[in-house]
Amino acid sequence: xxTYNERGxxxxxxxxxxxxxxENFERTRxxxxxxxxxxxxxxxxxxxxxxxxxxxxxxxxxxxxDNRFYPISPGDLFIINQYESHKLTQIDNSVHxxxxxxxxxxxxxxxxxPDTDLDYCFSNRDxxxxxxxxxxxxxxxxxxxxxxxxxxxxxxxxxxxEQAAFMELLVMINTLSDANAAENSVSDYKYSQQVDDILxxxxxxxxxxxxxxxxxxxxxxxxxxxxxIFKQATGTTINKYITARRISIAKAHLNDGDSVGVxxxxxxxxxxxxxxxxxxxxxxxxxxxxANLSVS
Numbered sequence: 001x002x003t004y005n006e007r008g009x010x011x012x013x014x015x016x017x018x019x020x021x022x023e024n025f026e027r028t029r030x031x032x033x034x035x036x037x038x039x040x041x042x043x044x045x046x047x048x049x050x051x052x053x054x055x056x057x058x059x060x061x062x063x064x065x066d067n068r069f070y071p072i073s074p075g076d077l078f079i080i081n082q083y084e085s086h087k088l089t090q091i092d093n094s095v096h097x098x099x100x101x102x103x104x105x106x107x108x109x110x111x112x113x114p115d116t117d118l119d120y121c122f123s124n125r126d127x128x129x130x131x132x133x134x135x136x137x138x139x140x141x142x143x144x145x146x147x148x149x150x151x152x153x154x155x156x157x158x159x160x161x162e163q164a165a166f167m168e169l170l171v172m173i174n175t176l177s178d179a180n181a182a183e184n185s186v187s188d189y190k191y192s193q194q195v196d197d198i199l200x201x202x203x204x205x206x207x208x209x210x211x212x213x214x215x216x217x218x219x220x221x222x223x224x225x226x227x228x229i230f231k232q233a234t235g236t237t238i239n240k241y242i243t244a245r246r247i248s249i250a251k252a253h254l255n256d257g258d259s260v261g262v263x264x265x266x267x268x269x270x271x272x273x274x275x276x277x278x279x280x281x282x283x284x285x286x287x288x289x290x291a292n293l294s295v296s
Contacts, residue, residue, distance in 0.1 A: 025050060025102040031166065033151060034100045045087045045236045045244035046282070047251065051103040051122045052080040053173070055143065059096030062089045063132070064234050067199045070132045075140045077133045079177060081122045083248045084131075089235030099147060111167055118170040121177040133173070133180045142172065194219065195233040198226070202238075206245055207268040212238055242268075247282050250275070254291045263287060 021034035026049070045064070054063075060072035065086040070078070080086055082105055105119070112118045135143060146169040153161040198219065202210060215238065216223045230238050246267040253263040264287070269275035279287050 021100065021102055025104065029104045030107045031101060031103040033147060034102075035097075036100060037097050045085050045234075045241050047083050047085050047244065047248045048080075048102070049082055049105075049251070049255070051082055051101075051105055051108065052078075052086075053099075053101040053103070054078040054080065055099040055101075057097040057099065060088060060090075060098065062235075063087075064089050064236075065131045067196075067203065068131065069233070073134065075135045075137075077135055077143070077173070077176075078131050079121050079133065079173065080131060081125065083252050085241075085244050085248055087235055089233075108170065111163065116171070118167065118174060121170075121174045124177075124181075126181065130177075130180050133176045135176070139172075139176070143169070146172070194221075195230055198230060198238075199241075202242060203245065206242070206249065207266065209270055210242055210268075243278050244282070246275075247279055250279060250287065251283070251290070254287065260287045260291055263291075 021032045025032035054077070056072050056074055056076045056078075058074055060076075063070045063072055063078060063086065065078065065080060066084040069089070070076075105122070108119045108122070146165050149165040150162050150169075153159075153165075198215060201215070201218065212223050212227060215221075216226045219226065227238060230241075234241060236244075246269055250263040250267040253266050254260070258266075264272055264275045267275060269278065276287065279290070283290055285293070
């Protein structure tokens with residue numbers, strides 16, 4: 001993995017963990033690149049403060065991003081905004097190779113210009129937006145060329161070469177994402193209409209108390225059946241999904257400068273103790289400490 005700061009190359013280390021890559025990126029507040037070959041411990045639905053680019057080389061089968069399911073093929077690139085919940089719901093445990101870029105949002109805004117908004121592919125979420133862009137063979141080679149150029153730069157002006165290649169990469173991705181949205185007014189993800197309706201209901205009522213019993217009654221299904229189809233489709237349980245979405249909402253409020261109390265009230269947790277425990281477990285720090293880090 002290559003990690004950068006504002007002056008260029010900071011260090012180089014081999015990592016096989018997205019968690020380590022994100023920790024390094026958060027320290028430098030620019031971006032990091034991880035080339036991962038092994039599968040980590042299965043992750044529940046989760047969120048990041050950063051932008052994420054996930055490039056599939058082999059082994060991925062299905063991605064759930066912000067209520068949408070996408071089949072994964074080699075050469076697929078996924079564009080994930082900060083606070084968008086996501087989870088790999090199906091993988092090949094024997095081989096799972098991918099390249100993951102974790103990108104600090106303010107860094108992208110800083111290197112953008114009035115005429116070229118490099119942030120657009122992450123911040124734009126109109127009705128035709130697709131998280132997945134399928135790269136053809138030529139574009140796959142071009143993507144890997146930029147990654148190689150970034151990670152192999154050495155010596156004089158390496159920082160300029162690295163940043164220039166990174167900017168070229170974002171220009172390419174923005175161009176592809178914009179064209180992809182124009183071509184895909186009908187989304188290509190497929191999943192059960194029942195689960196789709198359940199996800200919409202949860203997100204429209206996330207601020208209210210939501211139970212499996214209530215969902216089952218609302219959709220005229222048994223509790224065991226609704227739990228089974230949800231887990232089969234998403235790879236996670238109803239309660240874990242609801243918790244992840246609520247933490248996402250809380251983090252967004254804290255990043256906007258709201259108090260911990262406001263974040264708790266807006267997130268939909270039934271009591272502060274549950275909010276505190278869930279947030280600390282998922283994020284790694286308490287809500288108060290996270291709020292302090294966000295404004296520092």
